[in-house]
Amino acid sequence: MFTAADFIPQKYNSTIDNGSFEWSAPSNIALVKYWGKKDNQIPANPSVSFTLNNCKTITKVAFLKKENQGTFSFDLLFEGKPKEDFKPKIQKFLERVAVYLPFLKDYHFTIDTQNTFPHSSGIASSASGMAALAMNFMSLEKELNPEMTEDYFYQKASFLARLGSGSACRSVKGNVVVWGNQKNIPVSTDLFGVEFPHTIHENFKNYQDTILLVDKGEKQVSSTVGHDLMHNHPYAERRFAQAHENLDQLISIFENGNIEEFIKVVESEALTLHAMMMTSMPYYILMKPNTLQIINAIWKFRSETQIPVCFTLDAGANVHVLYPENVKEKVLQFIQTELVAFCQNSQYICDEIGNGAIAL
Incomplete structure (x- = not known):
C-alpha cells in the first residue's frame, strides 16, 4: 500500500521530447455515498461504487517539451473546439498535482477531450474526465520512469484523479471500487480507490x-x-x-x-x-x-x-x-x-x- 510520499518521484531515468497518449475513463455510480470531505480531497466517510461501461470520457493528451519551464502551459479542446471555461479547473488540478508530477511544467500540453454521453446530460463528467486526464499523465510518467510497476501506476493514477475530483478515484480500475478507510476492508484507504477485495456473487455480475x-x-x-x-x-x-x-x-x-x-x-x-x-x-x-x-x-x-x-x-x-x-x-x-x-x-x-x- 503506497503513501502520498511514495508518489513524489525522486528522479527520472529517461527523457522524452514529444508524443501523445489517449485514454478512456468511465463515470461511476456510488452505492454507499461519499458526502462531506476534509482538506486535500479526503473523504469524510468511505464509499463504494459500480464502475460504468458506456458513459465515459475519452481524452487525448499531446505533449511537447518547451524552453520556458517555469509555468504550466496547455490548450484545452472539448469535442475538438477550444473550451476556455474548463481551463480554470484544469489549472487548479495541475497546481494540486505538481509536486507528484514535477515534469508538468516542462511541456506544453494539448488536451482534447470528449464524452460519450450528451454534454449537460446531468451525468457527472468530472469523475470520468479527471480519471482520463490522470491516466494520460501517468502514461507520460511511465515513459520517464520505465521501471514503474503496474500497481504503482494504477494507484497513483487514482490518487491523482482524486485531487481533481474526489469520485474520479473510483473510475480508474475495477468494477466495484471502494474509496475511504473501512475497518473490514484492510486494503481500503482515503488516498485512492481500490478494487473491492471480497467475493462478489454472480447476482451482481453484469x-x-x-x-x-x-x-x-x-x-x-x-x-x-x-x-x-x-x-x-x-x-x-x-x-x-x-x-x-x-x-x-x-x-x-x-x-x-x-x-x-x-x-x-x-x-x-x-x-x-x-x-x-x-x-x-x-x-x-x-x-x-x-x-x-x-x-x-x-x-x-x-x-x-x-x-x-x-x-x-x-x-x-x-x-x-x-x-x-x-x-x-x-x-x-x-x-x-x-x-x-x-x-x-x-x-x-x-x-x-x-x-x-x-x-x-
Missing part, C-alpha cells in the same frame, strides 16, 4: 444501470458547495457512521447475493444523501417532481411484479435504475412504457458495470 435524464440543467448548488455544507451539519457524525455500517452490510450482501438487502441499502443511501442536502444550512433540494414520480413508479412496479429493480441517485435529479442482467428485458419494457414520460425529451442511457480506464 449489473445494469439505466440512467433516466430527468433534468439536464445545471444544478443550483454544486457538489463542492454541498460537501462543504457537511462541516457544521447537525446530522453529519451519524451520517458518517451510517456509511461505515452500510458498507459493512454490503460486504456480506455481495458475498451471499441477497438482492433484497442490496436494494434496501442502496435506496436508503440515495435518499439519505438527499436528506443531508435538505437538512443543511442553507438547505436545498436537487430532486425534481419527476424524480419522485419515477421513484414511486419503481416501488409500485417492484411490489406488483417482484422484479428486483431499484434506484439510486447522484447529487442531482437524474435516476439510476439498477437491476440484474437476467431481468433486463422486463425492466427496459417498464422503463419505456412507464418511466420515459418523466425524462426530459424522453432521454435515457443504457449502461452496465465496466472495468475502468482503457488505453486507446
Whole structure:
C-alpha cells in the first residue's frame, strides 16, 4: 500500500521530447455515498461504487517539451473546439498535482477531450474526465520512469484523479471500487480507490444501470458547495457512521447475493444523501417532481411484479435504475412504457458495470 510520499518521484531515468497518449475513463455510480470531505480531497466517510461501461470520457493528451519551464502551459479542446471555461479547473488540478508530477511544467500540453454521453446530460463528467486526464499523465510518467510497476501506476493514477475530483478515484480500475478507510476492508484507504477485495456473487455480475435524464440543467448548488455544507451539519457524525455500517452490510450482501438487502441499502443511501442536502444550512433540494414520480413508479412496479429493480441517485435529479442482467428485458419494457414520460425529451442511457480506464 503506497503513501502520498511514495508518489513524489525522486528522479527520472529517461527523457522524452514529444508524443501523445489517449485514454478512456468511465463515470461511476456510488452505492454507499461519499458526502462531506476534509482538506486535500479526503473523504469524510468511505464509499463504494459500480464502475460504468458506456458513459465515459475519452481524452487525448499531446505533449511537447518547451524552453520556458517555469509555468504550466496547455490548450484545452472539448469535442475538438477550444473550451476556455474548463481551463480554470484544469489549472487548479495541475497546481494540486505538481509536486507528484514535477515534469508538468516542462511541456506544453494539448488536451482534447470528449464524452460519450450528451454534454449537460446531468451525468457527472468530472469523475470520468479527471480519471482520463490522470491516466494520460501517468502514461507520460511511465515513459520517464520505465521501471514503474503496474500497481504503482494504477494507484497513483487514482490518487491523482482524486485531487481533481474526489469520485474520479473510483473510475480508474475495477468494477466495484471502494474509496475511504473501512475497518473490514484492510486494503481500503482515503488516498485512492481500490478494487473491492471480497467475493462478489454472480447476482451482481453484469449489473445494469439505466440512467433516466430527468433534468439536464445545471444544478443550483454544486457538489463542492454541498460537501462543504457537511462541516457544521447537525446530522453529519451519524451520517458518517451510517456509511461505515452500510458498507459493512454490503460486504456480506455481495458475498451471499441477497438482492433484497442490496436494494434496501442502496435506496436508503440515495435518499439519505438527499436528506443531508435538505437538512443543511442553507438547505436545498436537487430532486425534481419527476424524480419522485419515477421513484414511486419503481416501488409500485417492484411490489406488483417482484422484479428486483431499484434506484439510486447522484447529487442531482437524474435516476439510476439498477437491476440484474437476467431481468433486463422486463425492466427496459417498464422503463419505456412507464418511466420515459418523466425524462426530459424522453432521454435515457443504457449502461452496465465496466472495468475502468482503457488505453486507446
